[in-house]
Amino acid sequence: MKRYMVLILNFFFLAVSSNLAFAEGVAKAEPLQKTIDLAKLTGLNYFFASWYNDNMWLYAIMVTAIMGVIGLVIALVTDIILKMIGMEVHKMEHHE
Amino acid sequence: MFDMFNVYLPIAEMQFNALILVAIGFSVGVLGGFFGVGGAWVVTPALNIFGFPMAYAIGTDLAHIFGKSIVATAKHRKMGNVDMKLGLMSIVGSVVGVEIGAQNVMWLTKLGIAGPVVRYLYMVLLFGLGFYMLYDYLTKDKRAAVQAAKVAEAARAGLDLPVRKAWNLPPMIHFPASGITISLWTVTGVFLFTGWLSGLLGVGGGFIRMPALIYLIGCPTAIAIGTDLFSVLFSGAYGCFTYGIKGRVEIIAAVLMLIGAAIGAQIGVTAVKYIRGYGIRLLFAIMIILAGSSVALKQFELTTAAAWLVMTAALGMCAVIMIKLYNGFKKEQAEKAAYAGKGGA
Numbered sequence: 001m002k003r004y005m006v007l008i009l010n011f012f013f014l015a016v017s018s019n020l021a022f023a024e025g026v027a028k029a030e031p032l033q034k035t036i037d038l039a040k041l042t043g044l045n046y047f048f049a050s051w052y053n054d055n056m057w058l059y060a061i062m063v064t065a066i067m068g069v070i071g072l073v074i075a076l077v078t079d080i081i082l083k084m085i086g087m088e089v090h091k092m093e094h095h096e
Numbered sequence: 097m098f099d100m101f102n103v104y105l106p107i108a109e110m111q112f113n114a115l116i117l118v119a120i121g122f123s124v125g126v127l128g129g130f131f132g133v134g135g136a137w138v139v140t141p142a143l144n145i146f147g148f149p150m151a152y153a154i155g156t157d158l159a160h161i162f163g164k165s166i167v168a169t170a171k172h173r174k175m176g177n178v179d180m181k182l183g184l185m186s187i188v189g190s191v192v193g194v195e196i197g198a199q200n201v202m203w204l205t206k207l208g209i210a211g212p213v214v215r216y217l218y219m220v221l222l223f224g225l226g227f228y229m230l231y232d233y234l235t236k237d238k239r240a241a242v243q244a245a246k247v248a249e250a251a252r253a254g255l256d257l258p259v260r261k262a263w264n265l266p267p268m269i270h271f272p273a274s275g276i277t278i279s280l281w282t283v284t285g286v287f288l289f290t291g292w293l294s295g296l297l298g299v300g301g302g303f304i305r306m307p308a309l310i311y312l313i314g315c316p317t318a319i320a321i322g323t324d325l326f327s328v329l330f331s332g333a334y335g336c337f338t339y340g341i342k343g344r345v346e347i348i349a350a351v352l353m354l355i356g357a358a359i360g361a362q363i364g365v366t367a368v369k370y371i372r373g374y375g376i377r378l379l380f381a382i383m384i385i386l387a388g389s390s391v392a393l394k395q396f397e398l399t400t401a402a403a404w405l406v407m408t409a410a411l412g413m414c415a416v417i418m419i420k421l422y423n424g425f426k427k428e429q430a431e432k433a434a435y436a437g438k439g440g441a
Binding site: 033034036037041044045046048049052056057059060061062063064066067068070071072074075078079082086087089090091092096 | 104106107109159160162163164165166167170171174175176177316317318333336337338339340341342343345347348350351354355358359362365366368369372373374425429
């Protein structure tokens with residue numbers, strides 16, 4: 001009996017989700033390429049936007065490199081801070 | 097009052113509150129570090145709900161995931177939770193699988209049923225995985241008792257326990273970090289399958305790979321998390337680069353989110369130390385059932401409710417993880433103090 005109940009419940013969930021999946025909304029179209037107006041930008045904003053306008057490949061490389069470097073720096077700094085407050089980690093045993 | 101934290105985002109060409117970006121980054125960082133996932137299923141709707149354009153939400157999210165994965169993987173590696181060999185194999189298998197999945201999507205698009213099929217599969221996967229993990233958690237004691245009874249009975253009868261059936265088709269590979277020996281074909285098949293699913297659904301795949309590493313490969317939970325994050329690091333780097341070329345990464349927003357996420361990831365990873373494997377699985381199961389409910393709400397065109405649900409679930413889970421970390425840390429400190437006291441006496 002329990003098995004049949006599980007089976008019926010599964011069919012119910014599969015049927016509900018299939019009905020939901022076919023209830024589709026309409027997406028709004030957006031332009032794929034754009035140029036940023038640099039006139040009102042200064043400093044870092046100007047720097048990033050001008051790279052964006054000039055060469056998208058270099059912009060992509062710069063973004064990836066910046067993310068990597070910031071990730072590494074923050075990993076290092078927060079590790080030092082956590083060590084200072086006694087939350088340092090070592091190799092752990094794996095308990096399930 | 098919070099307007100003073102508004103910053104101008106030059107690529108998206110809009111004002112946005114920096115505090116919101118750091119807060120979203122922080123909460124998804126905690127979840128990512130703890131569960132070993134990228135967390136795009138939380139960030140994208142969360143950004144969108146606060147008015148961030150969808151076109152930039154995905155690319156910006158992937159960029160911050162890359163930076164965050166570096167932080168979390170480095171820390172998991174220190175804790176001995178990253179199986180490099182398995183991680184590298186997962187990357188190779190996933191790339192091939194993703195390509196097959198993408199081809200299937202193209203075929204489904206030609207038939208005009210890609211949208212519904214993908215959404216259906218996504219919901220079935222989230223609910224199926226969530227309820228299975230919940231069932232696994234709830235029955236663990238019963239299974240342990242049955243196994244113990246079998247061992248006792250075999251010992252009484254003076255017999256060896258029957259060996260569990262496994263597919264041992266050579267060549268067999270040993271993964272010392274995970275402590276498992278498994279057929280190359282099993283590993284390849286699992287990663288092809290998880291890659292295929294992530295290619296078909298258009299997701300990073302962390303939430304598929306992590307349970308697959310536990311249930312199909314046999315990794316300890318903490319190693320599954322660390323190894324999955326190692327794979328997420330590579331997919332995040334590729335995602336960041338490719339969306340960058342398409343001009344869909346808002347760099348200022350990504351950096352702000354990364355600051356929050358990196359701190360959150362440190363907290364999430366440290367919490368793994370204080371919670372047992374099954375505890376992590378239970379929290380993960382709850383989280384993906386809530387994520388599945390959010391997708392279902394979206395299908396009813398209740399987009400705002402769906403985004404709020406996933407965001408509230410993420411914040412709630414974040415609070416649970418931080419409380420567990422705090423309690424575990426206090427307990428550890430008390431044990432250390434007691435040990436030092438005994439030593440001094």
